[in-house]
Amino acid sequence: MTFKAILRKDVIYKNNTSPLCIQFLHDGRKKTIGLGISVACAYWNAEAQKVTDDCPDRDNIQFQITAKIKEYSKKIQRLEALDIPVNFETLFDAKPARSVRITIEDGFKTEIERLESLGKINSATKHKYALQVLDGYKPTTMALEAIDLDYLKGLELYLRQRGNKDNSIATRFAIFKAIYNKAVKEGKVMVKQNPFTLFQVGSLWAKTRKRAIDKDDIQRLIDLEIADGHTTEYRRLAKDLFLFSYFTAGMNFGDIARLRYKDIVKGRVNYSRHKTQKLLSFQLVPMALQILEKYGAAGHGEDYIFPILNRHEHTTPQQIFNRLHKVLRKVNRELKVLGEMIGLEMPLTTYVARHTYATVLKRSGVSVALISESLGHSDLSTTQIYLDSFENSQIDAAMAHLL
Incomplete structure (x- = not known):
């Protein structure tokens, strides 16, 4: 994604000024965000993306432009750090910006500590093993927000290639799903579509053989x-x-x-x-x-x-x-x-x-x-x-x- 400061010369107000904006380009799509500032065309240097030195109130106007550019640069850097795809939806949706950064590892370790504090060592051990398995697939330092349907499909393929059976795979997914849903419920992950809803974890369970005797x-x-x-x-x-x-x-x-x-x-x-x-x-x-x-x-x-x-x-x-x-x-x-x-x-x-x-x-x-x-x-x-x-x-x- 690229973006730059522009002057909308196609829009001219009654006072002969035009609005300053930030224009974003991504995958052939264009999006323009207004800055709430307008200047006369003569005071805009399009190549430098700055107002000219003789522009009235130059310092204040240029400060607002620079501040807004820095704000969007930080948003993009944050999304990249969280391994979240940078697009119009993730950049301009207010929810991800407000969410707390939580990695897969963070979510698991919090639950493991809770289980251990309750003396549920068996459950804690299962969570530790599930985290270890996930880390073998992709680094668990990636954000929970970055989990999508492609990630889950890839995880299932990885587990099958390791030789895991249906119910073993289903167990890993059930634990992971519970961690993810807890983070969503606590407001630590903001998503428009829960990937586990699309993936249907329940379909992984295979009918087990008879376990009862007469x-x-x-x-x-x-x-x-x-x-x-x-x-x-x-x-x-x-x-x-x-x-x-x-x-x-x-x-x-x-x-x-x-x-x-x-x-x-x-x-x-x-x-x-x-x-x-x-x-x-x-x-x-x-x-x-x-x-x-x-x-x-x-x-x-x-x-x-x-x-x-x-x-x-x-x-x-x-x-x-x-x-x-x-x-x-x-x-x-x-x-x-x-x-x-x-x-x-x-x-x-x-x-x-x-x-x-x-x-x-x-x-x-x-x-x-x-x-x-x-x-x-x-x-x-x-x-x-x-x-x-x-x-x-x-x-x-x-x-x-x-x-």
Whole structure:
């Protein structure tokens, strides 16, 4: 884009003066901005873009011209520094000029600090990894304002070339979208069109494979005898944690690990989900009580029930996160072996217990709303992800009623 000071000689006022303007040229387009000043044609030097030395009130007029040229020069420099395309829309739209400069890195680091302050180390770690991935695509020092549809399309291509699968890509985009939308909501990014609205992040999610097992599989796991061996301790713990999750409304691994003796009152569990802080309460079924009795004989009050965390050793959110990550990896490794032992074709993980709980209730006719409440979800759409699709036999039965 180029611009210069001009005198509109085609416009002559009654006092025989013409308006001074700044004329901009970009991609064959022309735009003229008036300065609110007029002089006689004889007092204008078009080549030098200045008023002549003998122009009345010369110093004041020339100061206003120079000041306006400097103002637009700074605007263009600012847009270039933010990696925002310089055009008529970005230069003359008042919103970008008022917005606070915020880079991709700034947006992520602010959210990472917030998550870490809340002790949500797992979420903070996911954001750190997403930021690292984005920086591998293009420098994250570029402005959030510079993100457009072409950037997002290029990012998807980059991730696929790295070998990322659909849901992995969708996760990165979902995190990025949340960061972007938060900046927009806080007035740190001003855009006419949200690029994430055009890109449709939701279309990236691929239908996941079946994650729920049957009640018969649960019974086979209950009946499974674990022989003595070098992996016996973790294998038995893995079995107990899986079944405890299934019999406690799909309580996830992190919440089970954080469960304390004080959370059990008269055979009832009262706890707050670490992920959402939602309070949940339910009566323990006999099988869950039997599992607790195996671990609950020696502790009291603030002590953790299961031998995963130690309140004297794991005192910071980071220490707790590291310990949970280490134990979960071992537990899932043993669950995979247990799944093979009971004849499962799909890998058994702690997550399968949560999905199985939801799916078994659905097949039993329990409403999705009630299942959602028991899982501690904030909306029904999240619960739908957990629920298994109808089996072919159910579809076949439904098709019989078509005629």
